[in-house]
Amino acid sequence: MIGDHLQELHGLPAFHFPGEEDGPVDPAGLPAPESVAWRVTGDIYGSGESWEKAFERFRAAVDITRVRALIVGVWGEAYEGGPEGVIEALVKAHGQLPALRALFLGDITVEESEISWIAQGDVTPLLETFGDLAELGVRGGHDLRLNAVRHDRLRTLRVETGGMPAEAVRGVAASELPALEHLDLWLGTSEYGGDAEVTDLEPILAGTRLPALKHLALRNSEMQDDICAALAAAPVVARLDVLDVSMGVLTDDGAAALLTGQPLTHLKTLDMHYNFLGEEMRARLRDTLEPAGVRVDTDPDDAESDDDGDGDVWRYVAVGE
Template sequence: MTIGSHLREFHDLPVVQFPDSVKGPEGTGRLPAPGEVAWSVAVDSYDSDEAWEDAFARFLSAIDTTRVRALVVGAWNEAYDSGPERVIEALVAAKDRLPALRALFLGDIVMEECEISWINQGDVGPLLTAFTELEEFGVRGGQGLVFPALRHERLRKLTVETGGMPVEAVRGVAASDLPALVHLDLWLGTSEYGGDSEVADLAPILAGTRLPSLRHLALRNSEMQDDICTALASAPVVARLEVLDVSMGVLTDDGATALLTGQPLTHLTTLDLHHNYLSSAIRDRLRDSLEAEGVQVDVDPDDADSDEDDDGTVWRFVAVGE
């Protein structure tokens, strides 16, 4: 599976693409009210006639940005070869013109523009430092991603989508103080695409000591999904979760069994295990054990796709890699 569609909704708002030009039929008279949509600003990743910073400058001139609540950064110039440093600089420089901004997504880039593992990212720390009122932040792409340990008082939802999340970025998230964070979603990916973390790097998240408000935890799209589930089986953070998401990864009967035989999960509203490599017996056991207690169990009726070599070696894959 790859990412083939841009965000349609962000921060509970419909996403609207800021047009290439604010003249003619796509002029300001056709644009929606500034605070009623999530604005997406993007340029062509290949051979664009306009730099992303110039498109953003047009956006700042055409829209009453004091009312903008959500902003999506789409493709910048040659995202497959260049990081978003100038994008981040432009956003930080405009912070006083975006006082109502509560949600920011960096890198809504689809496969036709740049595969997720090819997206060059950068240091997102300045964005979270500058926009102190953000309630939601998302970023796509792991190559070059830097997420320093930081404190943010307002952030309620954090999403990091990668085909391989660098260990230092994982450790940075885990070491951050995010007292208001309710929803954490990390796509950890594979070592082939730079995902070099281990379960031990998630220890502060599993302990929950820096995330007192966390209710929705997604540690997914990982080749170490079984090890993650084994750790979650006794992790203190699970006791106060409502949603636990271990989907999209290489989850086998070993990991699912560890979850089932570990601490109680009947307090959850949802356990998401879609895209898995589970036997029918374990799938049935999950449903029988938890659905009777009111837990919604999202589990595929069949295994995810795998490959087998001539020598019998079976290869299993995360949902989103390259």
């Protein structure tokens, strides 16, 4: 579960733009437009203000030509409708947002909606419209669509889901992102719409469309062992600084496949936190990689599993429902 809103974006501290219930906004009392990541949200508890209306108040109070980072909070009952109106409003306002470099769509906590209940939509227009965007984050996988695009300046792409649709995974994999340095995909589980297979990741693993990639996270997946087996021979790994296979159903089989594949000693970090590894495998990972200067995180982090009493053990990803 995600219990807290974003604290920062693009290196800027998050600042919540006052809600309608807080009364008239005094622009003189607000931070400089370029100094914070502005969080704009609708109201699902009090006034019922829509996100689009909150955005209009934001535009009236803040010189948005200077805004560098924008966090989109809840836009309504997120489990009942997607952010189409939000995306349309942002696309229409793009000419007034020349400095925008970072955007996060769906800063929604568990109290507002479970992550796998967040109704998303087609976020492709955001990348097609904001050609200077350096960072894009999206939370929620239900009905998420992201078609293949070319974007020459995007450096970070983060998609947080309890189940990322295969179509969206293939869209990311087919995109031409020559400046992308950081890719983070929470693939999730089939129970919540995560129907991708390892074969859908092959263009990412090849790395030919991602020549600048340094940080690759393929995590929060029930097929974590298969991902590690594929990474063992993936060309993209040789030029990574950080490899993140955390938060998923990772067992000794996946870790062994990764260790017996190509060398990993060039990495700065191998992140496996939240896992189902045995102590012997954890020690093997540390003994193999830490002497080479690799920071290895094998903390089980309270990984959850159930024994049904019949000898079957059910293991769960870190963030599902």
